[in-house]
Amino acid sequence: AGEAATLNNIGSVYDALGNRQQALTYFQQALPIQRDVGNRAGEATTLNNIGNVYSGLGDRQQALTYFQQALPIQRDVGNRAGEAATLNNIGSVYDALGDRQQALTYLQQALPIHRDVGNRAGEAATLNNIGS
The missing domain is CATH 1.20.58 (Methane Monooxygenase Hydroxylase; Chain G, domain 1)
Known part of the structure:
Protein backbone atom coordinates (compact mmCIF):
# COMPACT_ATOMS: atom_id res chain seq x y z
CA ALA A 1 0.00 0.00 0.00
CA GLY A 2 2.94 2.31 0.70
CA GLU A 3 4.24 1.79 -2.82
CA ALA A 4 0.87 2.67 -4.33
CA ALA A 5 0.58 5.79 -2.18
CA THR A 6 4.06 6.87 -3.27
CA LEU A 7 3.25 6.27 -6.93
CA ASN A 8 0.02 8.22 -6.49
CA ASN A 9 1.89 11.10 -4.84
CA ILE A 10 4.49 11.20 -7.60
CA GLY A 11 1.67 11.24 -10.15
CA SER A 12 0.06 14.14 -8.32
CA VAL A 13 3.31 16.12 -8.44
CA TYR A 14 3.68 15.54 -12.17
CA ASP A 15 0.05 16.56 -12.65
CA ALA A 16 0.62 19.76 -10.66
CA LEU A 17 3.66 20.47 -12.84
CA GLY A 18 1.48 20.09 -15.94
CA ASN A 19 3.12 16.86 -17.11
CA ARG A 20 -0.10 14.93 -17.49
CA GLN A 21 1.27 12.00 -19.45
CA GLN A 22 3.88 11.32 -16.78
CA ALA A 23 1.20 11.70 -14.10
CA LEU A 24 -0.94 9.14 -15.90
CA THR A 25 1.96 6.69 -15.99
CA TYR A 26 2.32 6.80 -12.21
CA PHE A 27 -1.41 6.71 -11.49
CA GLN A 28 -1.81 3.71 -13.78
CA GLN A 29 0.98 1.93 -11.91
CA ALA A 30 -0.66 2.69 -8.56
CA LEU A 31 -4.14 1.48 -9.54
CA PRO A 32 -3.51 -2.28 -9.79
CA ILE A 33 -1.53 -2.20 -6.55
CA GLN A 34 -4.42 -0.47 -4.78
CA ARG A 35 -6.71 -3.18 -6.10
CA ASP A 36 -4.35 -6.04 -5.22
CA VAL A 37 -4.02 -4.95 -1.60
CA GLY A 38 -7.74 -4.18 -1.30
CA ASN A 39 -7.26 -0.48 -0.57
CA ARG A 40 -10.66 0.65 -1.82
CA ALA A 41 -10.24 4.23 -0.61
CA GLY A 42 -6.87 4.50 -2.36
CA GLU A 43 -8.33 2.91 -5.47
CA ALA A 44 -11.09 5.54 -5.57
CA THR A 45 -8.58 8.35 -5.12
CA THR A 46 -6.40 7.00 -7.91
CA LEU A 47 -9.41 6.54 -10.22
CA ASN A 48 -10.42 10.12 -9.51
CA ASN A 49 -6.86 11.31 -10.19
CA ILE A 50 -6.79 9.47 -13.52
CA GLY A 51 -10.15 10.99 -14.41
CA ASN A 52 -8.80 14.46 -13.63
CA VAL A 53 -5.80 13.89 -15.89
CA TYR A 54 -7.97 12.73 -18.77
CA SER A 55 -10.25 15.71 -18.20
CA GLY A 56 -7.22 17.99 -18.34
CA LEU A 57 -6.13 16.30 -21.56
CA GLY A 58 -9.56 16.99 -23.06
CA ASP A 59 -10.54 13.29 -23.20
CA ARG A 60 -13.83 13.77 -21.45
CA GLN A 61 -15.31 10.35 -22.21
CA GLN A 62 -12.29 8.65 -20.70
CA ALA A 63 -12.49 10.99 -17.69
CA LEU A 64 -16.13 10.01 -17.17
CA THR A 65 -15.20 6.32 -17.30
CA TYR A 66 -12.80 6.76 -14.38
CA PHE A 67 -15.01 9.10 -12.36
CA GLN A 68 -17.95 6.70 -12.75
CA GLN A 69 -15.75 3.89 -11.38
CA ALA A 70 -14.61 6.02 -8.44
CA LEU A 71 -18.07 7.18 -7.36
CA PRO A 72 -19.55 3.90 -6.05
CA ILE A 73 -16.28 3.11 -4.26
CA GLN A 74 -16.30 6.53 -2.56
CA ARG A 75 -19.83 5.73 -1.40
CA ASP A 76 -18.94 2.18 -0.30
CA VAL A 77 -16.03 3.34 1.86
CA GLY A 78 -18.01 6.26 3.27
Missing part, protein backbone atom coordinates in the same frame (compact mmCIF):
# COMPACT_ATOMS: atom_id res chain seq x y z
CA ASN A 79 -15.71 8.96 1.92
CA ARG A 80 -18.27 11.75 1.75
CA ALA A 81 -15.75 14.43 0.79
CA GLY A 82 -14.39 12.22 -1.98
CA GLU A 83 -17.91 11.42 -3.13
CA ALA A 84 -18.72 15.13 -3.39
CA ALA A 85 -15.48 15.84 -5.27
CA THR A 86 -16.21 13.03 -7.71
CA LEU A 87 -19.79 14.21 -8.22
CA ASN A 88 -18.45 17.70 -8.91
CA ASN A 89 -15.91 16.28 -11.38
CA ILE A 90 -18.60 14.33 -13.23
CA GLY A 91 -20.79 17.42 -13.34
CA SER A 92 -17.93 19.48 -14.75
CA VAL A 93 -17.29 16.93 -17.49
CA TYR A 94 -20.95 16.84 -18.50
CA ASP A 95 -20.94 20.64 -18.57
CA ALA A 96 -17.87 20.61 -20.83
CA LEU A 97 -19.68 18.08 -23.07
CA GLY A 98 -22.59 20.53 -23.34
CA ASP A 99 -25.01 18.38 -21.34
CA ARG A 100 -26.09 21.07 -18.88
CA GLN A 101 -28.99 19.07 -17.43
CA GLN A 102 -26.85 16.06 -16.61
CA ALA A 103 -24.18 18.38 -15.17
CA LEU A 104 -26.74 19.96 -12.85
CA THR A 105 -27.92 16.54 -11.69
CA TYR A 106 -24.44 15.71 -10.40
CA LEU A 107 -23.58 19.17 -9.11
CA GLN A 108 -26.80 19.34 -7.13
CA GLN A 109 -25.92 16.01 -5.49
CA ALA A 110 -22.45 17.31 -4.58
CA LEU A 111 -23.59 20.55 -2.97
CA PRO A 112 -25.32 19.20 0.17
CA ILE A 113 -22.47 16.75 0.78
CA HIS A 114 -19.91 19.58 0.66
CA ARG A 115 -22.07 21.41 3.19
CA ASP A 116 -22.46 18.32 5.40
CA VAL A 117 -18.71 17.71 5.59
CA GLY A 118 -17.90 21.40 6.02
CA ASN A 119 -15.93 21.72 2.80
CA ARG A 120 -16.45 25.41 2.12
CA ALA A 121 -14.01 25.47 -0.82
CA GLY A 122 -15.78 22.50 -2.43
CA GLU A 123 -19.13 24.14 -1.80
CA ALA A 124 -17.92 27.35 -3.44
CA ALA A 125 -16.51 25.47 -6.44
CA THR A 126 -19.75 23.55 -6.90
CA LEU A 127 -21.86 26.73 -6.60
CA ASN A 128 -19.59 28.34 -9.16
CA ASN A 129 -20.05 25.37 -11.51
CA ILE A 130 -23.82 25.49 -11.05
CA GLY A 131 -23.87 29.22 -11.77
CA SER A 132 -21.69 29.15 -14.86
Whole structure:
Protein backbone atom coordinates (compact mmCIF):
# COMPACT_ATOMS: atom_id res chain seq x y z
CA ALA A 1 0.00 0.00 0.00
CA GLY A 2 2.94 2.31 0.70
CA GLU A 3 4.24 1.79 -2.82
CA ALA A 4 0.87 2.67 -4.33
CA ALA A 5 0.58 5.79 -2.18
CA THR A 6 4.06 6.87 -3.27
CA LEU A 7 3.25 6.27 -6.93
CA ASN A 8 0.02 8.22 -6.49
CA ASN A 9 1.89 11.10 -4.84
CA ILE A 10 4.49 11.20 -7.60
CA GLY A 11 1.67 11.24 -10.15
CA SER A 12 0.06 14.14 -8.32
CA VAL A 13 3.31 16.12 -8.44
CA TYR A 14 3.68 15.54 -12.17
CA ASP A 15 0.05 16.56 -12.65
CA ALA A 16 0.62 19.76 -10.66
CA LEU A 17 3.66 20.47 -12.84
CA GLY A 18 1.48 20.09 -15.94
CA ASN A 19 3.12 16.86 -17.11
CA ARG A 20 -0.10 14.93 -17.49
CA GLN A 21 1.27 12.00 -19.45
CA GLN A 22 3.88 11.32 -16.78
CA ALA A 23 1.20 11.70 -14.10
CA LEU A 24 -0.94 9.14 -15.90
CA THR A 25 1.96 6.69 -15.99
CA TYR A 26 2.32 6.80 -12.21
CA PHE A 27 -1.41 6.71 -11.49
CA GLN A 28 -1.81 3.71 -13.78
CA GLN A 29 0.98 1.93 -11.91
CA ALA A 30 -0.66 2.69 -8.56
CA LEU A 31 -4.14 1.48 -9.54
CA PRO A 32 -3.51 -2.28 -9.79
CA ILE A 33 -1.53 -2.20 -6.55
CA GLN A 34 -4.42 -0.47 -4.78
CA ARG A 35 -6.71 -3.18 -6.10
CA ASP A 36 -4.35 -6.04 -5.22
CA VAL A 37 -4.02 -4.95 -1.60
CA GLY A 38 -7.74 -4.18 -1.30
CA ASN A 39 -7.26 -0.48 -0.57
CA ARG A 40 -10.66 0.65 -1.82
CA ALA A 41 -10.24 4.23 -0.61
CA GLY A 42 -6.87 4.50 -2.36
CA GLU A 43 -8.33 2.91 -5.47
CA ALA A 44 -11.09 5.54 -5.57
CA THR A 45 -8.58 8.35 -5.12
CA THR A 46 -6.40 7.00 -7.91
CA LEU A 47 -9.41 6.54 -10.22
CA ASN A 48 -10.42 10.12 -9.51
CA ASN A 49 -6.86 11.31 -10.19
CA ILE A 50 -6.79 9.47 -13.52
CA GLY A 51 -10.15 10.99 -14.41
CA ASN A 52 -8.80 14.46 -13.63
CA VAL A 53 -5.80 13.89 -15.89
CA TYR A 54 -7.97 12.73 -18.77
CA SER A 55 -10.25 15.71 -18.20
CA GLY A 56 -7.22 17.99 -18.34
CA LEU A 57 -6.13 16.30 -21.56
CA GLY A 58 -9.56 16.99 -23.06
CA ASP A 59 -10.54 13.29 -23.20
CA ARG A 60 -13.83 13.77 -21.45
CA GLN A 61 -15.31 10.35 -22.21
CA GLN A 62 -12.29 8.65 -20.70
CA ALA A 63 -12.49 10.99 -17.69
CA LEU A 64 -16.13 10.01 -17.17
CA THR A 65 -15.20 6.32 -17.30
CA TYR A 66 -12.80 6.76 -14.38
CA PHE A 67 -15.01 9.10 -12.36
CA GLN A 68 -17.95 6.70 -12.75
CA GLN A 69 -15.75 3.89 -11.38
CA ALA A 70 -14.61 6.02 -8.44
CA LEU A 71 -18.07 7.18 -7.36
CA PRO A 72 -19.55 3.90 -6.05
CA ILE A 73 -16.28 3.11 -4.26
CA GLN A 74 -16.30 6.53 -2.56
CA ARG A 75 -19.83 5.73 -1.40
CA ASP A 76 -18.94 2.18 -0.30
CA VAL A 77 -16.03 3.34 1.86
CA GLY A 78 -18.01 6.26 3.27
CA ASN A 79 -15.71 8.96 1.92
CA ARG A 80 -18.27 11.75 1.75
CA ALA A 81 -15.75 14.43 0.79
CA GLY A 82 -14.39 12.22 -1.98
CA GLU A 83 -17.91 11.42 -3.13
CA ALA A 84 -18.72 15.13 -3.39
CA ALA A 85 -15.48 15.84 -5.27
CA THR A 86 -16.21 13.03 -7.71
CA LEU A 87 -19.79 14.21 -8.22
CA ASN A 88 -18.45 17.70 -8.91
CA ASN A 89 -15.91 16.28 -11.38
CA ILE A 90 -18.60 14.33 -13.23
CA GLY A 91 -20.79 17.42 -13.34
CA SER A 92 -17.93 19.48 -14.75
CA VAL A 93 -17.29 16.93 -17.49
CA TYR A 94 -20.95 16.84 -18.50
CA ASP A 95 -20.94 20.64 -18.57
CA ALA A 96 -17.87 20.61 -20.83
CA LEU A 97 -19.68 18.08 -23.07
CA GLY A 98 -22.59 20.53 -23.34
CA ASP A 99 -25.01 18.38 -21.34
CA ARG A 100 -26.09 21.07 -18.88
CA GLN A 101 -28.99 19.07 -17.43
CA GLN A 102 -26.85 16.06 -16.61
CA ALA A 103 -24.18 18.38 -15.17
CA LEU A 104 -26.74 19.96 -12.85
CA THR A 105 -27.92 16.54 -11.69
CA TYR A 106 -24.44 15.71 -10.40
CA LEU A 107 -23.58 19.17 -9.11
CA GLN A 108 -26.80 19.34 -7.13
CA GLN A 109 -25.92 16.01 -5.49
CA ALA A 110 -22.45 17.31 -4.58
CA LEU A 111 -23.59 20.55 -2.97
CA PRO A 112 -25.32 19.20 0.17
CA ILE A 113 -22.47 16.75 0.78
CA HIS A 114 -19.91 19.58 0.66
CA ARG A 115 -22.07 21.41 3.19
CA ASP A 116 -22.46 18.32 5.40
CA VAL A 117 -18.71 17.71 5.59
CA GLY A 118 -17.90 21.40 6.02
CA ASN A 119 -15.93 21.72 2.80
CA ARG A 120 -16.45 25.41 2.12
CA ALA A 121 -14.01 25.47 -0.82
CA GLY A 122 -15.78 22.50 -2.43
CA GLU A 123 -19.13 24.14 -1.80
CA ALA A 124 -17.92 27.35 -3.44
CA ALA A 125 -16.51 25.47 -6.44
CA THR A 126 -19.75 23.55 -6.90
CA LEU A 127 -21.86 26.73 -6.60
CA ASN A 128 -19.59 28.34 -9.16
CA ASN A 129 -20.05 25.37 -11.51
CA ILE A 130 -23.82 25.49 -11.05
CA GLY A 131 -23.87 29.22 -11.77
CA SER A 132 -21.69 29.15 -14.86
